[in-house]
Amino acid sequence: MNMIQRSIVALMVAFVSATAFASDLSCNDTNVEELRYSWRLKGGVRFLAGLIFPTSGVGSFRTTYPAAGDHAVHSELLITAPSGKQGGFYAYESQMDDRDTRTLMTYHGYAWGKKARNERTIFDYVKRLARIRKQTTEEVENRVRMLPADQQQTRDILTAIYFLRQHAHTLNAPMQTSIYTDGREYPVIFRPGENKVMTVDGRRVGVKEFAIVDAPGGKKWQGGVKVWLSADERRIPVRIEIQQSIASMQLDLQSIESCAYPRG
Numbered sequence: 001m002n003m004i005q006r007s008i009v010a011l012m013v014a015f016v017s018a019t020a021f022a023s024d025l026s027c028n029d030t031n032v033e034e035l036r037y038s039w040r041l042k043g044g045v046r047f048l049a050g051l052i053f054p055t056s057g058v059g060s061f062r063t064t065y066p067a068a069g070d071h072a073v074h075s076e077l078l079i080t081a082p083s084g085k086q087g088g089f090y091a092y093e094s095q096m097d098d099r100d101t102r103t104l105m106t107y108h109g110y111a112w113g114k115k116a117r118n119e120r121t122i123f124d125y126v127k128r129l130a131r132i133r134k135q136t137t138e139e140v141e142n143r144v145r146m147l148p149a150d151q152q153q154t155r156d157i158l159t160a161i162y163f164l165r166q167h168a169h170t171l172n173a174p175m176q177t178s179i180y181t182d183g184r185e186y187p188v189i190f191r192p193g194e195n196k197v198m199t200v201d202g203r204r205v206g207v208k209e210f211a212i213v214d215a216p217g218g219k220k221w222q223g224g225v226k227v228w229l230s231a232d233e234r235r236i237p238v239r240i241e242i243q244q245s246i247a248s249m250q251l252d253l254q255s256i257e258s259c260a261y262p263r264g
Helices: 003-017 157-167
Strands: 032-042 056-064 072-081 084-097 103-112 115-124 129-136 140-146 175-181 184-200 203-214 224-230 237-243 248-259
Touching (some): 032 237, 056 248, 072 157, 084 157, 103 157, 103 175, 157 184, 157 203, 157 237, 184 224, 184 237, 203 237
Antiparallel strands (some): 032 248, 072 084, 084 103, 103 115, 115 129, 175 184, 184 203, 203 224, 237 248
16 A cells, blocks of 8 residues: 555544544533634734734534424524623524524624624515614614515525535535625525544544635625534534635634534
């Protein structure tokens, strides 16, 4: 066996031995999953951003799965400064129906220093309406817009990550869909990437990378998301990278506080 073959075999063994990251967790009796992260800004403007905003901190990704007789999945991603929420924050929030993965509500907002902005959209698929409330430090705006006639599903960043977790074991080719953000839909592609091994809290973890990128044609999405999911049945987001036009925020998993998860 030559050196290249030995390297490939060693990588395969390392990946297989690392896939049991979350499957051996003893889950408590709850329908809540809570993951804790550290985060840092990346990109060429990190130094300049640090003059105004924090460049690192902590994050919490909390998902509440449906209780008996319910179908709503509620997700919240809260990203705070080292001093906590009072030092500033980014927040994402979503509610979706677990039967057809349609987003029912989406919210995102931030507060840093004297600036604050948030926007919440509630979707009415029967009337094909999106009811939008945007609030800043200067004003509050309420508006209603029609959803596209052919739009059967809507995904935001959190519900897109949920979809990838549910389908990571079968999504082996690029898939075109759309992302809703800032009151608009953008054509994007869900693109599966490579398998690799990461280290989390001293443990080697097998992961698979997925990217959400702008699709050619249509309105151009200036953002992007990458997520590395553990290669076991829970498919936990070990790393999340949220990209903007000039910088990106990387969140790395630090601990699993509660490990309820959807089976599918």
